[in-house]
Amino acid sequence: QVQLVESGGGLVQPGGSLRLSCAASGFTFRFYTMNWYRQAPGKEREWVARVNTLGGSTNYADSVKGRFTISRDNAKNTVYLQMNSLKPEDTAVYYCNARNDVSSYWGQGTQVTVSS
Numbered sequence: 001q002v003q004l005v006e007s008g009g010g011l012v013q014p015g016g017s018l019r020l021s022c023a024a025s026g027f028t029f030r031f032y033t034m035n036w037y038r039q040a041p042g043k044e045r046e047w048v049a050r051v052n053t054l055g056g057s058t059n060y061a062d063s064v065k066g067r068f069t070i071s072r073d074n075a076k077n078t079v080y081l082q083m084n085s086l087k088p089e090d091t092a093v094y095y096c097n098a099r100n101d102v103s104s105y106w107g108q109g110t111q112v113t114v115s116s
Contacts, residue, residue, distance in 0.1 A: 002026035002105050004096050009110030012086055016114070020081040022096030022107055030054075032100050034072055034079040038092035038112075045095070049081060064090075086114045 008020040020036070033052055039045040049070040050059045058070050069082040079096055093109040 004098060004105055004107035006094065006096055006107045006110040009094060009112045011113045011115065013116050014087060014114055016086050017082070017084045018086065018112060020083065020094055020096075020110060020112075022079045022081075024077045024079070024098060027098065027103070027105065029077040029098070030074040032098040032103075032105075034070070035097040035099060036070060036079075036081045037095045037097055038090075039095070039109075040089075040092040043092075048094070051079065083112070086112075088114050090114050 003025045004022055006020060006022045008018060010018065012018050030053055033050060035050045036048040037045050038048050048061050048064055049068055051070045051072050055072045060068060067083065067085045072079045091112060091114050093111050095109045096107045098105040
């Protein structure tokens with residue numbers, strides 16, 4: 001069955017870095033655009049970053065542009081989110097999402113907490 005499993009979350013101090021991973025299985029990963037979303041307590045889920053099927057095109061929310069980098073490895077069926085210069089307002093559950101014209105899949109999320 002389809003699975004998206006996020007990992008790499010945790011507690012980090014402001015200014016620190018984390019690298020999230022999302023391992024995919026059960027579908028043809030290379031045919032899907034991959035996204036990262038996040039949801040902070042009491043807020044709606046928001047889109048963070050996107051990478052196209054070949055990894056050559058990326059887009060970012062203004063709030064993370066210049067600090068976060070999304071990438072993918074189609075040989076490993078994995079998408080990454082490198083997060084640098086983290087701020088307390090980056091605290092959220094981070095979700096990966098696989099999407100094409102007919103399907104959309106979600107992972108279970110990984111918690112990122114930025115606090116001193």
